[in-house]
Amino acid sequence: xxxxxxxxxxxTGTYGGVYVWRDQQAMEERTQTELFESVEKHPALxxxxxxxxGVLEAPTKIARGWI
Numbered sequence: 001x002x003x004x005x006x007x008x009x010x011x012t013g014t015y016g017g018v019y020v021w022r023d024q025q026a027m028e029e030r031t032q033t034e035l036f037e038s039v040e041k042h043p044a045l046x047x048x049x050x051x052x053x054g055v056l057e058a059p060t061k062i063a064r065g066w067i
Contacts (some may be wrong), residue, residue: 027052
């Protein structure tokens with residue numbers, strides 16, 4: 001993992017995180033861990049989702065992003 005940013009909307013009880021990974025393989029390896037699976041199965045955590053996105057390299061470079 002390169003970066004992690006936590007997000008919260010306490011009014012709706014919605015929380016999340018944005019992760020930036022070294023590469024696709026690093027992201028996929030993380031989703032195969034016991035920790036990842038335990039969060040998905042935890043009874044007190046509902047509506048858990050995880051979605052992978054690709055990087056739009058050209059706009060990111062223009063905006064001087066992390067690439």
